[in-house]
Amino acid sequence: MSFSILVVDDEADVAEMFRQRFRREARQGTYVLHFAASGEEALDKLADGVRPELIVILSDINMPGMDGLSLLREIKTRRPDLPVMMVTAYGDDERRRQATEAGALQFLSKPVDFDLLKEELRQLAGTAE
Amino acid sequence: MPGGGLVLIYSDITERKRAEAQIHAARDAAERALRELQTAQASLLHAQKMAALGQLTAGIAHEIKNPLNFVNNFADLSVELLDELKEAAEPAVASLSDDTRAEIDEIVGMLTGNRAKIAEHGRRADGIVKSMLAHSRGGSSDRQSVDINGLIDEALNLAYRGEAVEIRVRDNGAGIPPEFRDRLFQPFFTTKPTGEGAGLGLSISYDIITQQHGGTIEVDSTFGEFTEFTTRPPRFRRAGTAGIT
Numbered sequence: 541m542s543f544s545i546l547v548v549d550d551e552a553d554v555a556e557m558f559r560q561r562f563r564r565e566a567r568q569g570t571y572v573l574h575f576a577a578s579g580e581e582a583l584d585k586l587a588d589g590v591r592p593e594l595i596v597i598l599s600d601i602n603m604p605g606m607d608g609l610s611l612l613r614e615i616k617t618r619r620p621d622l623p624v625m626m627v628t629a630y631g632d633d634e635r636r637r638q639a640t641e642a643g644a645l646q647f648l649s650k651p652v653d654f655d656l657l658k659e660e661l662r663q664l665a666g667t668a669e
Numbered sequence: 670m671p672g673g674g675l676v677l678i679y680s681d682i683t684e685r686k687r688a689e690a691q692i693h694a695a696r697d698a699a700e701r702a703l704r705e706l707q708t709a710q711a712s713l714l715h716a717q718k719m720a721a722l723g724q725l726t727a728g729i730a731h732e733i734k735n736p737l738n739f740v741n742n743f744a745d746l747s748v749e750l751l752d753e754l755k756e757a758a759e760p761a762v763a764s765l766s767d768d769t770r771a772e773i774d775e776i777v778g779m780l781t782g783n784r785a786k787i788a789e790h791g792r793r794a795d796g797i798v799k800s801m802l803a804h805s806r807g808g809s810s811d812r813q814s815v816d817i818n819g820l821i822d823e824a825l826n827l828a829y830r831g832e833a834v835e836i837r838v839r840d841n842g843a844g845i846p847p848e849f850r851d852r853l854f855q856p857f858f859t860t861k862p863t864g865e866g867a868g869l870g871l872s873i874s875y876d877i878i879t880q881q882h883g884g885t886i887e888v889d890s891t892f893g894e895f896t897e898f899t900t901r902p903p904r905f906r907r908a909g910t911a912g913i914t
């Protein structure tokens with residue numbers, strides 16, 4: 541069983557980092573990684589349909605154009621059941637509150653704890669299976 | 670006046686004395702109010718400067734934190750990838766000559782060492798950023814804070830209750846060059862770079878000790894060796910309390 545993960549971040553190296561972090565999982569076909577450099581691009585990808593089954597969107601908050609919180613709200617109107625995790629370097633309480641209120645599943649601070657993230661993904665994949 | 674008579678002028682000055690006393694009291698009150706206002710203004714200015722400095726520090730720390738996270742993250746990844754490379758190459762490496770294998774081992778060893786160094790320096794920089802953020806929030810950095818009031822209370826309980834209290838604070842730091850000695854307590858005098866020091870700390874201390882407590886503050890320093898401040902706030906008349914707040 542293979543699942544998709546969509547990572548939204550305006551910094552290109554974030555994609556490279558995820559690619560390297562998930563190299564084994566991607567090789568084994570456990571996860572297929574998709575990347576979007578903006579909130580708009582993420583919504584386009586979502587509208588086009590992501591294959592295989594998308595189990596989570598990981599989004600940065602501070603981005604030019606549509607920011608992560610607006611993207612989160614937009615996703616929740618289109619796909620209320622799709623889990624969204626917010627990732628940010630600015631882990632302040634106000635953003636955390638807003639993200640939780642808008643329906644984010646998780647609020648992760650950079651640097652991301654990948655062991656923890658992988659554990660969460662395993663659980664999400666388990667639910668989807 | 671014919672006949673050299675004498676005129677006695679008699680007037681009651683009680684009223685005038687009272688008025689004079691009132692004027693003096695009013696003047697003293699006004700002067701006290703002025704001093705208090707000046708002190709308040711100085712501390713306000715200081716607080717404003719510190720707040721602006723705090724914001725700037727937090728901004729810089731956040732800007733540095735992001736690229737630093739990448740450095741640390743990719744350094745970690747390099748180790749994982751090296752391990753995976755060793756694993757993947759193992760069957761092929763086994764068939765190589767001893768000499769070639771030794772060279773490969775050496776290079777992999779060096780790369781692993783480099784990663785450890787990157788991680789070490791990354792952690793150092795990370796620590797600096799964290800303490801910048803902590804400092805900008807008004808928390809303590811890696812310097813230890815000392816409860817001077819508690820320390821003095823303790824010392825006073827042990828000490829003989831004499832006429833005056835003397836508190837000396839001495840460091841083993843860089844000392845104060847003689848040419849700065851005269852201007853030390855002047856407001857806005859600082860030797861720190863622009864934006865790093867308001868130059869108000871000692872002038873406010875001077876005010877607190879001399880104006881508010883009616884005591885004295887002196888400085889003794891040998892450039893390159895030490896600085897020692899001696900404050901002598903008077904003991905209050907009330908038994909059991911020394912004039913320390």
